[in-house]
Amino acid sequence: MLWPLIKGSASRWAQSHKCARLVRRASSSAQAGRTAAGGSGSDPGQGADESVTGMFHHILGQNPELKDIVETLEKYIPFIAILLVKLFFDHSAxxxxxxxxxxxxxxxxxxxxxxxxxxxxxxxxxxxxxxxxxxxxxxxxxxxxxxxxxxxxxxxxxxxxxxxxxxxxxxxxxxxxxxxxxxxxxxxxxxxxxxxxxxxxxxxxxxxxxxxxxxxxxxxxxxxxxxxxxxxxxxxxxxxxxxxxxxxxxxxxxxxxxxxxxxxxxxxxxxxxQSKSYGKNPNPDEIKASGGSCPICYEDYRLPTLLHCKHIFCEECLATWFDREKTCPLCRAQVTEDPEWRDGSTSHFVQLF
Incomplete structure (x- = not known):
């Protein structure tokens, strides 16, 4: 059922490929004539593209094992479909x-x-x-x-x-x-x-x-x-x-x-x-040098915290950030350990055993 279709498509592909070669030869001759006459012309194209079935036929021809698998699947697909339909119907709920x-x-x-x-x-x-x-x-x-x-x-x-x-x-x-x-x-x-x-x-x-x-x-x-x-x-x-x-x-x-x-x-x-702090309190000069606003929330600092990499953020913004990340938001220097599960997420893994 599937193989005769592939075989027929392959024959049509071979014929179209042969015609494409003839077209290219004729186009080349015409182009040479126009060039000799001093005219100008455009390339008519590179011929017809290979069809999907032709490529599939070529792959199967080069891989006999793959060809056997395709033929076997062709036989079993209807029965597998029947079993899947029955399985879904029996356990639909x-x-x-x-x-x-x-x-x-x-x-x-x-x-x-x-x-x-x-x-x-x-x-x-x-x-x-x-x-x-x-x-x-x-x-x-x-x-x-x-x-x-x-x-x-x-x-x-x-x-x-x-x-x-x-x-x-x-x-x-x-x-x-x-x-x-x-x-x-x-x-x-x-x-x-x-x-x-x-x-x-x-x-x-x-x-x-x-x-x-x-x-x-x-x-x-x-x-x-x-x-x-x-x-x-x-x-x-x-x-x-x-x-x-x-x-x-x-x-x-x-x-x-x-x-x-x-x-x-x-x-x-x-x-x-345990009680852990991500940094220390910055002095007024350090806050002024940083621009006076938090790079995370873009608002004025609320309880500013200076990290060891010299970047300043709101303490609340840092707490939320390090619940998802472990590096500085600006320079990516590591500040804390793996923040797994601290962002409120729940594992998708289904415990079946």
Whole structure:
């Protein structure tokens, strides 16, 4: 079906290529005649371009292995399409749910990052809208799938049933998105607090702590679900032995990840407890020499801070900047360590294991 079309196109391409050569020869002869007669003329062109099918035919002719792959795909494409349609139809509710959860999370995460960057000019209505939307989504998911007891997964209790590989990924995936929503809700709540309750200098550290806590929670949540999946369904001794071996391998691999997350969580706590200044207070001459306005917000200095690279900024602007960057805004000299997760963002990684 596909190969005869390619073959026919190749024949037409060869004929057009031959005609193009004849046209070029005739054009060259005419051009030579005009030149000899003292006339002037323009180049009529370089002939017809190679068609896409002709190029494809040439590539296949030079690569027999690729030709075999194309012919094999031609045979299997209809059956693969049928299986994909059936898969989507059988699990349409789950697929649509995952798409909706991903879209909701991506929007909420983007809004939070934007509002963190706005500093004192954040839009509280936008934050409240995200808060209401996330709470409503969590309630809607739990209500629609209440028979499956999805809420148990978040508190390390077994769900209703795990009978297949699809059930495993359904429970783990949906629960991971729910826990992400909870993390974003806490970050929105932190943003809505007044500066007197949480100083802006420490908000980035609290965002980091919330994210690290959420990540370690999300890594712990799938463990009991995976253990049930690996151990259940075996009645004979060989199957039970295989289940125990798989559980042991899973726990060893999971243990390494948990130790790394625990160290990161401990570092996040340490950063909250420590008080660090990015620079020192400049004298009036240094402020006057810098122009009197902050290069970040372009307004008069508010609590000016002099970095070790001799550049001056507002303390609030610096706190927000170093929640996203680790270098000076002007000269790119390194001032602080990696600012990961201090800008209010939440990890997109789906914890499926």
């Amino acid at each position: 789950g697929i649509v749910t995952f798409i909706c959860l991903l879209t909701t999370f991506t929007h909420a995460n983007s809004v939070v990052k934007q509002q963190v960057a706005q500093q004192g000019r954040k839009n509280k209505l936008a934050l409240l809208a995200v808060l209401v939307n996330l709470v409503a989504c969590i309630g809607f998911i739990y209500y629609m799938f209440q028979d499956e007891k999805l809420y148990n997964c978040a508190i390390f209790l077994p769900p209703s049933k795990i009978e297949s590989f699809y059930d495993l990924f359904w429970f783990v995936g949906v629960n991971d998105f729910i826990l992400k929503f909870v993390s974003v809700i806490f970050k929105v709540g932190l943003l809505l607090l007044p500066n007197t309750a949480v100083p802006y200098q420490k908000r980035g550290k609290y965002f980091l702590f919330i994210e690290r806590t959420s990540q370690i929670h999300r890594e712990l949540a799938p463990i009991h679900i995976w253990l049930l999946f690996l151990l259940n369904g075996y009645e004979r001794i060989p199957g039970k032995v295989l289940g125990v071996i798989m559980v042991a391998v899973y726990m060893v691999a999971k243990g390494k990840l948990l130790l790394k997350s625990a160290r990161c969580w401990k570092q996040a706590i340490h950063k909250i407890l």
